[in-house]
Amino acid sequence: MRPELPQKANVVIVGSGIIGAVIAYYLTRKGISDVLVLEQGEIGSQGATSACLGGLRTQFSTAVNIRFSLISRKVYRRFKEEFGVDPGFKPYGYLFLATTPKQWTIFKSTSRLMKVLDVPVESLSPQEVSRRWPFIRVDDLSGGSYTKEDGFYSPIEILQTYVKKARQGGTVFMEKVQVTGISINNNSAVGIQTKDAHNIKAGIVVNAAGPWAGRVASMAGLELPIVPLKRHLFFTDTFHEIPDIFPMVIDVDSGWYMKREGRGLILGGPTGSKSFSQHVDFDAKEWTAEKSIQRIPALERAKIIRGWVGHYEMTPDHHAVIGAFPELRNFICAAGFSGHGFQHAPAAGMIVAELIANGKAETEDIYPLRPTRFKENDLIYEPITAFRD
Ligand SMILES: Cc1cc2nc3c(=O)[nH]c(=O)nc-3n(C[C@H](O)[C@H](O)[C@H](O)COP(=O)(O)OP(=O)(O)OC[C@H]3O[C@@H](n4cnc5c(N)ncnc54)[C@H](O)[C@@H]3O)c2cc1C
Structure with missing residues (x-):
């Protein structure tokens, strides 16, 4: 009762x-x-x-956001000690990709702020991105901003x-x-x-x-x-044409992203209406497939098997x-x-x-x-x- x-x-x-x-x-x-x-x-x-x-990243453009990540990271790093539960950390890192000089300027100034706050970040040329992760298409990039210590929890x-x-x-x-x-x-x-x-x-x-x-x-x-902001996510079938471990890759211009999830991949689809709608929009899968292949050409052979929707809690x-x-x-x-x-x-x-x-x-x-x-x-x-x- x-x-x-x-x-x-x-x-x-x-x-x-x-x-x-x-x-x-x-x-x-x-x-x-x-x-x-x-x-x-x-x-x-x-x-x-x-x-x-469950992602935790230290790359933000304001000190308050970076500091919130650092304070929380300390807690999550000691989680097992404090609570006796393994928080399931996966140290994949985060890689933001900029496709315009304007975006790249933002990452450059962010990296200066991060250095002041003693947070390691690497500003990578497109060639360096390609050298480390050859499956990423880089010919349209201005650069990549990489934080190796970031990752994912449960x-x-x-x-x-x-x-x-x-x-x-x-x-x-x-x-x-x-x-x-x-x-x-x-x-x-x-x-x-x-x-x-x-x-x-x-x-x-x-x-x-x-x-x-x-x-x-x-x-x-x-x-x-x-307000709620609808976000589509898609999950692929087993896909091993790219490595098992690589960073969360985010195209900052479109908001598309990719991360490893078990044998498959999670692909970040488009945002939708500012509503609580749970509906997976008709065009969202096509948008996601297109952006995925544009950035990771090997994904042409990946199969999307499931789509779902979540809601961010947005302030202006x-x-x-x-x-x-x-x-x-x-x-x-x-x-x-x-x-x-x-x-x-x-x-x-x-x-x-x-x-x-x-x-x-x-x-x-x-x-x-x-x-x-x-x-x-x-x-x-x-x-x-x-x-x-
Ligand atoms: C697809 C997706 C991926 C994300 N990935 C990440 C990530 O990798 N890293 C990260 O840091 N964040 C991520 N986020 C964001 C993160 O999930 C949210 O910022 C966080 O969960 C917000 O928590 P909350 O407790 O404020 O809100 P919620 O989890 O929404 O909790 C609010 C609760 O309040 C309840 N409630 C609302 N109104 C009432 C009422 N009137 N009476 C009683 N109960 C009520 C709701 O039912 C709900 O359970 C992601 C979000 C989405 C949608």
């Missing part, structure tokens, strides 16, 4: 994707155990985390581990509970309402609703520009939103990670726990991620992405 919903909790977290789960874990580490996480579906079965590939295993550890620390996770309202008193969030007309009092409400975070914020009368500048709106106390947003929420989750979890426990972020300066930046028109655009929106 389903347990009854509690009437109150110190902290209510809306959404149990990787972000909600990690926040709950770090709250318990700070001794805050009266935490309730409400999930409208089943944990790990919907939302951005369920589609995630996102669902990591999500389950955080949920388990947060539960052991006293957090209650409840599935199939949809939050439909935020209760407000005197400019402060004081609880939530559910679809089944339950009212739960809360000292603090955290909006960790991923692509739905804009909707959840609007329940509190706030404007938070986070491709950076997360962390913090509270000045007009509403005790309502903290931790969402909009724009396609890199898995790799930034440990950093985000630590920081949100600090905000709740100590009233300020200590691990990293989160001013650039404040929710008011959209109204202030003070965006910090991230052009190095594996999609076009």
